[in-house]
Amino acid sequence: MLKQDDYRQHISANFNNELEGIKNHLLEMGGKVEKQLNEAVAALVARDTGEAETIINRDHEVNQMEMRIDDECATILARRQPAASDLRLVVTAIKVNTDIERIGDEAAKIARQGIRLAEENVSPSNYIEIRHIGAHVATMLRKSLDAFARLDMNLAVEVIKEDDDVDKEYGSAMRSLVTFMMEDQRNIGAILNEMWALRSLERIGDHASNIAEHVVYLVRGLDVRHQDSIEAFIEQAGE
Template sequence: MLRQDDHKQHISERFNTELEGIKNQLLEMGGKVEKQLNAAVAALVARDTGEAEEIINRDHEVNQMEMRIDDECSTIIARRQPTASDLRLVMTVIKVNTDVERIGDEAAKIARQGIRLAEENVSPTNYIEIRRIGSHVATMLRKSLDAFARLDMELAVEVVQEDTEVDREYGSAMRSLVTFMMEDPRDIGAILNEMWALRSLERIGDHASNIAEHVIYLVRGQDVRHQRSIEEFMDKVSDQ
């Protein structure tokens, strides 16, 4: 099993610095995206179009960070030809980098839906489902990034398990919104925009779960993306 200090035992101090550097850059990017997600949900609920525009305009910063991290990972692979746990770290950073950038994209989409919703009448739902699921996936994202920072497999497993609950919440929310549309067709436009925002939140939950699965791969060297259940994987681990 990989430990936090396993990437620090190299003859080349420069190699150590490079590995720590890409990891820290990714965590910085994750922190920025986490803030944008929380701000996007808050802007939507508050009907704050100014803040929503700022979130959309800042999305390019995340895109630039993603490209820089990818470039540095490619350089490390070409120059250092890492093996074993070092290679797993670099590959994990590349994969997590993609998921974090996509979460940033979804946060920008939520901000765009917030602008559209601000043009509508007051929501008949009071954005209850968006606030609830938004809080849940934000917690998942924070936990997945913490799991990566600490190489905490148990926390990563917890995030993967939570994604199933988010999927249930999303299904329930969509049924509730359909009911609102049937009761008053005048609300269809606003409800559709809320549905798109909820879809983005559900995707963010998927990406947070992906990050957690990458952490499990980093720690255990096992790909759990197509396990029938995370519980089955944990049973196997406990038997070893």
């Protein structure tokens, strides 16, 4: 099983620094996106259009970080031609990089829905579903980044399993919002915007789960995508 120290055994100190640099840059980017997510949900609930605009305008910073990390990974692949665990780290970094950037995109979408909801100036649901699922996926994101930082496969598996819970919560929230819509058609505009915000939150949960799946691949070399029982699959593979 892969451990953190396995990336510090190279003869070339520069290679060690390059690998650590990629990992640190990913975690920095993840921290920025996590902050954007929490702030986007808070801005939506508070109808704070100024904060929402700020979040939207900062999305380009995440895009720039994504491109920088992609360039770093491409440089290592070209110059170092890494093998075995080092290659897994670079491949994982490329995939995690994409998922983090997409979470940033979804946070910006939530902020945009927040601006639209502020214009509606009504929420029959009082944003209960958005508050709840927003907190849940934010926790998933934090856990997935921690799992990546510590190469903690058990924590990664925990995140993967939580995605099913988020999907169920999302389905329940959508049914609840449809009920509000049917009760008073004047709420349709506001409810539709809430639904789009919830869709972004559900997608963030998917991306957090993806990051966790990448951690399992990094640590064990196992592709656990599309598995009905993650723990059973890992056990069969020789856990």
